[in-house]
Amino acid sequence: MRAILVQRLCAQTWVVLVTLVALGAGCSAPRPHALPRDAAWIVAAKSCRLPEWMDWYTRFAHHTWLDVKRGDEGAWVRIEVEGKRTGGTLEPIPASAARADVRWRREVELHDVLVGERAERVALALDAAVARLGPRYASDYQAYPGPNSNTFIAELAREIPELELCFDHNALGKDYAGWGTLALAPSGTGVRLDTWPLGLTLAAREGLELHLAQLVFGVQLWPPRVQLPFLPELPWSASAEQHPPPQARQQLEFCGGLSGGSRPVEAQGSFSVLETDTGQWIFVEWSIEPADGGSRLDLRVASWPTAAEPATLRLPFDGERVALPKLGLDELTLELEFERRPQGELRLHYEALLAR
Secondary structure (H helix, E strand, O other): OOHHHHHHHHHHHHHHHHHHHHHHHOOOOOHHHHHOOOOOEEEEEEEEOOOOOOOOHHOOOOEEEEEEEOOOOOOOOEEEEOOOOOOOOEEEEEEHHHOOOEEEEOOEEEEEEHHHHHHHHHHHHHHHHHHHHHHHHOOOOOOOOOOHHHHHHHHHHOOOOOOOOOOOOOOOOOOOOOOOEEEEEOOOEEEEEEEOEEEEEEEOOEEEEEOOOOEEEEEOOOOOEEEEEOOOOOOOOEOOOOOOOOOOOEEEEOOEEEEEEEEOOOOOOEEEEEOOOOOOOOEEEEEEEEEEEEHHHHHHHHHHHHHOOOEEEEEEOOOEEEOOOOOOOOOOOEEEEEEOOOOOOEEEEEEEEEEE
């Protein structure tokens, strides 16, 4: 009888665990473009994998930073240690960078978001904390095992108790402790004990983590996750909806600043411009049609992230030259002009600009 009860209990426990994992696997990770626009104060903790141009063995690791909105859309700042000689910095950034889903061509993960009065208190406290803690990272920085960019953000979280955040488990250096530390977990919901090379975190949000030479082996209770070094959380969150530009006959990719030129095109065609650092894009499709007394330029314009539906335009085309109204998103703008050369060639002149 006892054996039957144990078997039933184990079976029911297994069903519950499978159900929790399935529910957790269906969760969609939030993305920076969805940060609230009506909030005056925002503190957003983010991370992404290190870029491709770094040494291959670093590419699984995550870099963590804070983006902070201080009053309005024109007052965003970024707090991070971007390099081994920069120290901890607080630098202004455009709203487009703060709301970008991509950095270094990597998908940005949004871990925690504070808004309202709490965000304002944290944002104001960060000024003094960065000024006090940031300079040492210009001289004591070590990519592995630390202190590094993730150590800096973890140190800010300990310095400002209301800045409670969870790191990606591959954020090497977040648990760097020198020879030994007993402290609150970064989320403030438990404790961690770290020495070199072993450590342990037990917290409501982080779950149970074992730290071995800065590599994390963990189990998170909700959403249910298994964390292993070099891999995303298992099962990983369902990817948020992606918004690549539509396939265009003519394409331009650039990274910040200004890019312009001229290309031969057909009477029917399409052109897209993608700013690779922020993921913003503009897509234009056109058709030159006969009209009373001349020609007409029919246009369909789509963009991401601000325009929900494609817009249509109709412009008269005198057969020689027509300029489109400036097309724009947050900081990305595109100017287009069609020109019919005397020999009959149709050319598209373009200028794309990402204002910083």
